[in-house]
Amino acid sequence: MxxxxxxxxxxxxxxxxxxxxxxxxxxxxxxxxxxxRKKRYHPVAGTLYHQILNFHRLHDYYTDLARKYKTFRLVGIDHNEVYITDPANVEYILKTNFHNYGKGSFHYNRLTDFFGDGIFAVDGAKWRHQRKVASYDFSTRILRVFSSTVFQSNAAKLAHKVSEYTNSNQAMDVQDLFMKSTMDTIFKVAFGIELNTLYGSSKEGNTFSKAFDDSSEVTLWRYVDVFWKMKRFLNIGTESELKRNTKVLDEYVYKLIRRKKEQISCQQNPMKKEDILSRFLELSKDDPKNMNDRYLRDIILNFIIAGKDTTAVTLSWFFYMLCKNPRVQEKVAQEVKVVMEANDKTPINEFATSLTEEAINKMNYLHAALTETLRLYPAVPVDGKFCHSDDTLPDGFDVRRGDTVAYVPYAMGRMKFLWGEDAEVFRPERWLDVNGTFQPESSFKFTAFQAGPRTCLGKEFAYRQMKIFAAVLLRFFTFKLSDENKHVKYRTMLTLHISEALQLLALPREI
Structure with missing residues (x-):
């Protein structure tokens, strides 16, 4: 026993x-x-400190890290920032699990002094309301016809302005010209107001434009400045600058709203509402409590950054790339000539008016060249979302509630695993089939216009404006850099501005 x-x-x-x-x-x-399952998180590639050190080249810094990690984390004081370039992850946050990735308080708090409660800063009911109204506006034939007429008119004005530089053999800051021209365009299309900053007749408009650009830069700086809330409370430094600039914006926009209300009250035909602001003002009559002047101010500023900055910076980079690639410039100019069947006696205004929607839709190579520009120089180079609850991305890695998840169009356009060995080469032909017809890519791979429920409503609007402007300018002029050896850089803002000036020379084109 x-x-x-x-x-x-x-x-x-x-x-x-x-x-x-x-x-x-x-x-x-x-x-x-x-x-x-044990949680797995993306590799840590840096910290907030590294972002500050690289702020002057922030998008190239992200690109360097993306080449090494594809998806990576930057560690902050109270949260992680996850940056993604994999289209599967992009589709997941922009579409599949859209409701878990919005602006959230993190982005709203940083954007609201500039954007207010506009569509780029909010989620939920306010986002859906503005999206619905804007979607209706962009789909109406009356706005499409009206906007095309404005594009043609302002493209002709810009071409005449370029002629002045050509005749005097002077270099011009083409980005400044595009900024002024697109500002005039968006004010006319969206608000029915003739601003005319291109010819400098509106000192107030030029002051507004500068305040707008400076506000954009300071707003992005908030994402790396851990002391921005304290500086705002004390009203010092960049926060004091932002406060002064937003005051300029507010005074101008409120005056615009008052002027527009007066115009509408005096209209002989109140049913004819071509511009977008008139549509929102009409809606405000039924909901005066929510659609007040402050809310209208926010909507206006969001439309301006959507319609001015994005188009102007894309056209600026486009002409820069044409100057760096003369073969492409000549090929685009030749396509415009063939499609339009124009002779050398056709004046600028008449040529611009003849650029119908049917005509510009035939310009496949021009469309490809603009798209190739957006691939390498997207107007919005990084776009962040806030993670509302713990989640797992398609690549198997986890993200925590409170983290930000950003897709990076600038870096994505340079990834060899997406675009091949020549990813960093400007080659419009990559967008064309054997017949020369434009072939789009997945919006989760080519993210310049977002994707999913937040896809840019003004995408076709922007392409139409850019193609009309480009066609008019390239029909009458040949462009080259005034200094072939100058290295062009970007200014780190919400949108991808060229830093300083883009000085070009324009010569009369020989037909």
Whole structure:
């Protein structure tokens, strides 16, 4: 008995140990029902400190890290920032699990002094309301016809302005000209107001434009400045600058709203509402509590950054790339000539008016060249979302509630795993099939216009404006850099402005 007892006790212990070991192995291997997957997070590639050090080249810094990690984390004081370039992850946050990735308080708090409660800063009911109204406006034929007429008129004005530089053999800051021209365009299309900053007749308009650009830069700086809230409270430094600039914006926009209300009250035909602001003012009559002047101010500023900055910076980079690639410039100019069948006696205004929607839709190479520009120089180079609850991305890595998840169009356009070995080469032909017809890519790979429920409503609007402007300018002029050796850089803002000036020379084109 003692012998058996002495054997039974160790056997029982061994059996228990084996059983526990097997159970542990099953749990560890995920075989048993008690499986609890260990969280996996993307590799840490840097910190907030590294962002500050690289702020002057922030998008290239992200690109360097993306080449190494594809998706990576930057560690902040109270949250992580996850940056993604994988289209599967992009589709997941912009479409599949859209409701878990919005602006959230993190982005709203940083954007609201500039954007207010406009569509680029909010989620929920306010976002849906503005999206719905804007979607209706962009789909109406009356706005499409009206906007095309404005594009043609302002493209002709810009061409005449370029002629002045050509005749005097002077270099011009083409980005400044595009900024002024697109500002005039968006004010006319969206608000029905003739601003005319292109010819400098509106000092107030020029002051507004500068305040707008400076506000954009300071707003982006908030994302790396851990002391921005304290500076805002004390009203010092960049926050004091932002406050002064937003005051300029507010005074101008409120005056615009008052002027527009007066125009509408005096209209002979109140049913004819071509511009977008008139539509919102009409809606405000039914909901004066929510659609007040402050809310209208926010909507206006969001439309301006959507319609002015994005188009102007894209056209600026486009002409820069044409100057760096004369073969492409000539090929675009030749396509415009063939499609329009224009002779060398056609004046600028008449040529601009003849650029119908049907005509510009035939310009596949021009469309490809603009798209190639957006691939390498997207107007919005990085776009961040806020993670509302713990989640797992398609690549198997986890993100925590409170993290920001940003897709990076600038870096994505330079990824070889997406675009091949020549990813950093400007080659419009990559967008054309064997017949020369434009072939789009997935919006989760080419993210210049976002994707999913937040896809840019003004995408076709922007392409139409850019194609009309480009066609008019390239029909009458050949462009080249005034200094072929100057390295062009971007200014780190919400949109991808060219830093300083883009000085070009324009020569009359020989037809």
């Amino acid at each position: 003692d012998f058996l007892s002495n054997i039974t006790i160790p056997l029982a212990a061994i059996a228990s140990t084996l059983l526990l070991s097997i159970l542990a192995l099953k749990i560890f291997a995920g075989i048993g029902p008690e499986k609890k």
